[in-house]
Amino acid sequence: MNKTAPFDRFANRHIGISEQELPEMLSAIGVSSLDQLIDETVPPAIRMNRELNLPEAITEHELLEDLRRTGAMNRLCKSYIGMGYSGTITPSVILRNVFQNPGWYTQYTPYQAEISQGRLEALLNFQTMVSDLTGLPIANASLLDEGTAAAEAMHMFYGIKNKRNKGDAMNEFLVSDKVLPQTIDVLKTRARPLDIEIIVTDWRSFEFTDKTFGLLLQYPDREGTVEDYRALVEKARAQEVYVTVATDLLSLALLAPPGEWGADAAVGNSQRFGIPMGYGGPHAAFFATREEHKRQIPGRIIGVSVDTHGKKAYRMALQTREQHIRREKATSNICTAQALLAVMASMYAVxxxxxxxxxxxxxxxxxxxxxxxxxxAMGYNQANAHYFDTLRLEMDGKMVETVRRTALAHETNFFYEDNAVQVSLDETVGMKELEAILAIFAEAKGTSFSLNGAEPASHQIPEALQRQTPFLEHIIFNSFHTETNMMRYLKQLENRDLSLVHSMIPLGSCTMKLNAATELMPVSWAAFANLHPFVPADQAKGYYKIFEELEQWLSEITGFAACSLQPNSGAQGEYTGLMVIRAYHESRGETHRNVALIPESAHGTNPASAVMAGMQVVVVKCDEQGDIDVDDLRAKAENHKDKLAALMVTY
Structure with missing residues (x-):
């Protein structure tokens, strides 16, 4: 034993079994060593015959020190960029009792309702919050991000419309050019394999044809303007064109909710309800729609039922529409989708x-x-006639650069375009921050200012678009407004659940069961938590170091040449891989290759993802142990060889 080597290695605390347990376990399965176990279970043809080229293992203390140095490489400026991400304040009672509490972050998907009542209530709170604020009767819990949520709405309405339509496919989806750019990018990717045509244009010039099945609007839009879409929505509904609205939950405390002026679905991101920006994620997105679409809505839905004793109980409802049951016929490949972040956002509202x-x-x-x-008063031209939190200042390109230079000198970020600067305010802004923002614009203009004068007497929002209806009326949202009461409520819910604080959870291979405390702590550090995803790249050097190292290590472990960190769930990873395969065949001029062979034992997400990627699923048989029937695989590969695109295997 090397007495100078550190004892407290990370792996010793979190991975594997003790030296005392190992012989007992080996004896129980009839082998004498780990080498013998591997020899008898892993065929030589697929055994790795080399050592992995990875750094030496380190201790938890060393990891934290390394992450502190890495975090210091990020330059933490004030960001008023907006574009779907805002500064927010995570209440300490939620940070400590949910985010940093293994009683909340180690629970598994609530398939077993009797040991999941706490988190089911928390997720029902999320649904209620979203439904109330959007003015739509049903919401899920939850989705991965705003772009994905918008794509899910597009996919849902495409399916509904074409199921009813007996003629040629209706495949036109109209998108306002004022929708967030990252959302438009996701829509285009998701539309291509389904042969959906995305038409991005000014919403005022939308033209409905016999091919149009839906449209997407942003409210407030990417420039911060609050538009009155009511006439357009009325026209769309008259022609049975489905309307999806991407929206900001906080703004809906003041703005008339989309459901009240005719939207068929509302989607968005709950990030500004207490979830730090985190350089882009993770955050829980939301999806709300009308009652008649409840059997097509993606993701989990929590419902209220009764138990065997007649008492109120929570359960996952309408599971028969989900991918783990419907497989290639599912409405979506989405599973739990950022449930912990949905819980935090719901508790922010509570x-x-x-x-x-x-x-x-x-x-x-x-x-x-x-x-x-x-x-x-300084002479700037503010272009937004109506807004919630974002001002758009139009100016020539030279002045844009002057503002940018001045702001960076004061460690501040705004959003810049060729002839405009946008400033988005948020919960973290007070009079001190406002004065600092004004000082930047005054310096850029070579003028001065005095922050004084009375507060505005009324909202800047037109009366027709001001919210008139109450929200969050349920007693849960009107009871726990002190830290003590909130702490007790969170503990009460936590105690209704089974998590790793109680026992092992022998379910599922697709979900990480434990984020160690050492792994979780740095996520809440300001150096990582408070970076806006649109900051200049030189302000995120720490993040890029992590990205590059992780990509390198994962490539080494998997044996591939490169790695993408873009997918933010296993379902998205599957979809990304299938889209890469599709692109490969297209690059070779073999666009006809669209058959995916998938074992019948595969998780339902596999066939659901394949269909989303525009592929035809051919099911491969398995034996009684769940192993792939190689003869059937060989026969089906031969039968479909001219159109074969992919084989999906869980490995």
């Missing part, structure tokens, strides 16, 4: 309640009005 949420929204909007007044 903790603040309707009064608190409205107060945060009103403060943000009022500060934006004060900012506009002073910027106009």
């Amino acid at each position: 903790y603040h309640g309707p009064k608190g949420i409205k107060a945060i929204a009103e403060r943000t909007h009022t500060l934006a009005q004060i900012l506009e007044r002073h910027l106009k």
